[in-house]
Amino acid sequence: MFxxxxxxxxxxxxxxxxxxxxxxxxxxxxxxxxxxxxWSLRVLYVLLFIALFGDFLANEKPIYCKLDGKTxxxxxxxxxxxxxxxxxxxxxxxxxxxxxxxxxxxRPPVPYSYNxxxxxxxxxxxxxxxxxxxxxxxxxxxGTDKIGRDVLAGMIAGTRVAMLVGxxxxxxxxxxxxxxxxxxGYFGDDRMKVSRIRLIMNLIxxxxxxxxxxxxxxxxxxxxxxxxELGKSLGIFLMIMLIMNALxxxxxxxxxxxxxxxxxxxxxxxxxxEVFNSIPGLLLILSVVAVIKRPSVFYVMVIIGLIGWTGxxxxxxxxxxxxxxxxxxxxxxxxxxxxxxxxTRHALPNAMTPVLITIAxxxxxxxxxEAFLSFLGIGIAADQVTWGSMLSVARSAPFSAWWITVxxxxxxxxxxxxxxxxxxxxxxxxxxxxx
Numbered sequence: 001m002f003x004x005x006x007x008x009x010x011x012x013x014x015x016x017x018x019x020x021x022x023x024x025x026x027x028x029x030x031x032x033x034x035x036x037x038x039w040s041l042r043v044l045y046v047l048l049f050i051a052l053f054g055d056f057l058a059n060e061k062p063i064y065c066k067l068d069g070k071t072x073x074x075x076x077x078x079x080x081x082x083x084x085x086x087x088x089x090x091x092x093x094x095x096x097x098x099x100x101x102x103x104x105x106x107r108p109p110v111p112y113s114y115n116x117x118x119x120x121x122x123x124x125x126x127x128x129x130x131x132x133x134x135x136x137x138x139x140x141x142x143g144t145d146k147i148g149r150d151v152l153a154g155m156i157a158g159t160r161v162a163m164l165v166g167x168x169x170x171x172x173x174x175x176x177x178x179x180x181x182x183x184x185g186y187f188g189d190d191r192m193k194v195s196r197i198r199l200i201m202n203l204i205x206x207x208x209x210x211x212x213x214x215x216x217x218x219x220x221x222x223x224x225x226x227x228x229e230l231g232k233s234l235g236i237f238l239m240i241m242l243i244m245n246a247l248x249x250x251x252x253x254x255x256x257x258x259x260x261x262x263x264x265x266x267x268x269x270x271x272x273x274e275v276f277n278s279i280p281g282l283l284l285i286l287s288v289v290a291v292i293k294r295p296s297v298f299y300v301m302v303i304i305g306l307i308g309w310t311g312x313x314x315x316x317x318x319x320x321x322x323x324x325x326x327x328x329x330x331x332x333x334x335x336x337x338x339x340x341x342x343x344t345r346h347a348l349p350n351a352m353t354p355v356l357i358t359i360a361x362x363x364x365x366x367x368x369x370e371a372f373l374s375f376l377g378i379g380i381a382a383d384q385v386t387w388g389s390m391l392s393v394a395r396s397a398p399f400s401a402w403w404i405t406v407x408x409x410x411x412x413x414x415x416x417x418x419x420x421x422x423x424x425x426x427x428x429x430x431x432x433x434x435x
């Protein structure tokens with residue numbers, strides 16, 4: 001009787017499990033069969049947690065403290081200071097956070113920031129060597145570098161940089177790649193028809209926008225803030241394009257100007273992709289960094305995103321070529337829906353799934369490229385700590401300072417491997433033959 005009940009429960013469980021036969025459920029079940037991919041995803045969650053809450057894990061400022069009867073949350077307040085919403089009191093500016101007479105205090109697990117200098121333990125002190133600290137609470141668990149910076153705090157800061165570079169760079173690449181890939185795949189060479197005057201005005205607007213928005217303003221990039229100047233240039237470009245399209249809307253009422261012309265969208269996008277693929281990425285990055293007055297990892301993210309969209313565009317184009325003639329797309333056209341609604345509401349959701357594989361591998365490539373640039377000291381601020389910059393410091397370390405090389409190198413290897421394994425898991429899960 002007991003075994004009969006257990007058998008019934010198993011049968012019911014199988015029936016319940018088989019009830020959800022949606023595409024997403026099938027992909028999830030296939031992905032869970034790949035144990036390496038599943039564990040890679042779990043470890044990735046840990047890295048994302050470290051990246052998000054790194055300030056609360058390694059910081060010379062306390063999480064909470066009570067001083068002169070007042071309660072403070074210094075790490076949270078630092079966010080307001082960075083945004084210009086508040087300022088530090090004089091006692092926090094003139095004194096070290098470590099030496100303040102706290103009534104009570106709660107410190108992060110690692111009581112050092114990535115740029116905190118411990119001069120008593122400078123000169124490459126190893127994790128297993130004797131350290132000059134007042135207690136175990138202040139020990140450098142992964143050692144220090146030449147100027148006394150905590151390696152563990154640097155590893156946590158490097159995790160945030162790596163995750164930001166991977167996510168933001170691929171987000172930029174995904175937006176650009178999806179846009180151009182969708183245009184090329186859906187319209188092809190014979191489906192996009194625009195008025196003659198609109199085509200002419202857009203070509204003129206693009207030339208004028210590039211000239212007045214970017215070429216004329218090259219001097220401002222080298223002298224001013226790059227982000228601000230880039231925003232101004234994009235604003236000028238978009239304003240010129242809007243003016244040109246407004247003029248085209250008026251002039252197309254003239255019969256000679258309003259005649260429709262076919263734009264070979266697919267061939268234009270593919271030739272653009274070939275041009276971008278022919279430009280060495282490192283050479284492009286070096287050219288852009290040369291005109292930036294104040295290097296920042298943010299610019300590295302943008303550049304990687306701008307040169308990494310071609311693969312995504314190719315995948316999206318291939319998927320759109322496959323689905324643009326399917327029955328549900330034809331039905332949407334028959335119902336009178338606009339092309340943009342069909343692309344965004346019907347075609348794109350069904351074409352994005354294979355792109356996830358490209359994004360997973362692209363994140364790994366972006367992290368590896370950022371580490372390479374940081375190792376060379378290109379595109380990042382001098383006071384910014386990344387895994388690549390820590391490896392660069394290792395070049396001046398003696399052979400016995402193994403921890404400066406092992407920990408950052410191992411972090412890069414593990415992170416890149418995680419994304420590659422996740423990408424392989426998605427490849428297997430999305431394979432139609434395995435369903």
